[in-house]
Amino acid sequence: MGTEKGIIYDGYPSAEEIRQANGWPEEERWEKGPVAVVECVQQIPCNPCEGACPFHAIQIGNPITNTPRVDTEKCVGCGMCVAACPGLAIFVVDKSLGNGLAAVSFPFEYVPLPQKGDQVDALSRAGEFVCKAEVIKVMNPERNDHTPVITLAVPKEYADQVRTMRRLRLPEKGEGFHKAEKDEILDDDVIVCRCEEITAGEIRKAIREYKATTVTEVKRRVRAGMGLCQGRTCGKIVARMIAEETGKPMSEILGSTDRPPVRPVSFGELAADKEESDDERDNV
């Protein structure tokens, strides 16, 4: 405390914040093999990671703003959670590689993707150069919803620092964010927002006739992204459609404010969660 460092000042968490959150494995666990490191420090209500883990190793529990806790006994380091986290806050670190090396896996959404064997610049959370590293794995399965996961081999002493890599090509001015895959123009009857069953045609109408220029503006007009998933699935597609229709760069369009999300939690859980100082109901 006191020093103004951390996610709300810098946009990335400080080392202290990460260790205080729930997702940092115990010392002995590191040597045993790959393990998930959840660097989710903002106490936002969110939980896709919990559902993504096939081994039920991630738990959020009560109260709803808890940061996720990894059961490192159950975690096998498979990396399924890495691509599921909309906050790009989960990594898999393997310090058992030998030869003084460790493997760090992270989500990476920029084209072009690196190839296995490439030498790249490994970067810290703040985007600063840490060391040179070799790409040892590139995972981009369909079910990751287009968030590829890259694994680098880095000198072991840098395993806690390296969290991403330098992009292979920097975007042109005004080009902004690029998805890792080519997209086709969607037909009007394709359902884009599955939660509220809204089609590409309806979204196009919102853009053309109702003058929507950002994802939020589309949301307000057609309610896309207002369902259970809170726009995590459809947000990028809507942004792309706006880019197609208006010619605006993606970087401008994505400026959509996400309302503080509520991780699906029941009213009962919410109400039962008392303040420590809160007295019981006065009477009745």
Add this chain to the structure above:
Amino acid sequence: MSGTMYKTFDVAVIGAGSIGSSVAYFNAKKGAQVVLIDAGDIAQSTSSRSDGNVLVCDKQPGFDAIFAKASQDMFPELSRELDYDLEWKQKGSLFLTETEEEFEIASKFCQDMKECGISMRMMDQKEIQDDEPLLAKDIYGGLETISDGSVYPIGLAYGLALGAEKKGAILSLHNRVTNIEKQEDAFRIETENGTILARNVVDACGVWAPAIGAMVGLPIPIRPRQGQILVSEQTFQVARRKVHEFGYMLTKFQSGSYRRPVSERVEKHGVAFVFEPTASHNFLIGSSRAFAGEDISSEIEVMKAMAERAIRFFPVIADIKVIRSYSGLRPYTPDHMPIVSGTPVEGFYIAAGHEGDGIGLAPITGKVMADMIAGEAPFMDLSPLRYDRFFSKEER
């Protein structure tokens, strides 16, 4: 430089929330040349962070109730007239009385409202249980208001703004007003994208109305009052229609003399149980009040208090999931009535400060503002809405 270089509009409406959009629509409908200016998108602020209740039940007998009823009566026709689907539903509303004392006070209130032409009726315990079977069994009784309804608030603003455009109004969106200068024959409105000239200006900027007023030297006593809402998942029908608690209204009207039997956190955050079903099978749970500066983050304590209060009235809600919460800033005035009025600056009007009623009161506000600017007599005496009511005689 003078107006000859540019087109001079008859009316410039600043702020495209529900209120400004309605003012633009009714002025355009009268044939005026209108420009509707907003710093961002239509309904980007309070009007998209709101419930869609169109109520008379929570008004005070007298002017308040009659004015609200006049607005409510405009919805059926508006929803036919506008191209956008307003999702207007008129299913009535139900006030719940938690105790016998509340029931007694409600009976008197019901009588007074009937005298103002509002159709309301008391329902006893058995009747409300038959009507809303999922209600907590100990709720003492209720008060039904037959004419109450709801709309999709964002749709209302879009419908009116796009309707205004169809009638010839110019929409100037994503264009913030930075200064206003009164010249001899017109106002010179400086915006991010250039100058706009207009003979009349309507300040419909909700919680930002004071900033626009200051540009022409007028103090406007509006303050932001935060309110939060919880959104449920899509689910079964918990209640048929809008349901809320009578007790909260008592604390509002009889300031101080009535205290509800509620927990500290419910009291502290001004939480009133409000249930509103939506057309998409979710429901909204409200509501809270706080002067929190301009902070609209979702405070977790307030959410907990709202959930607790909701379960008190409908225990089944406990097992339903909350998928989202949002909060908005209600434009509050010291006497809880909006300002719909001319000002000492000739040609400068204010239509703002509707606090928790700016959706329901949007149609009538637009209509009386159009009449006022056209110099026509209002349909009733509007002095409770005058700007100068806040100032002592000397200050006027």
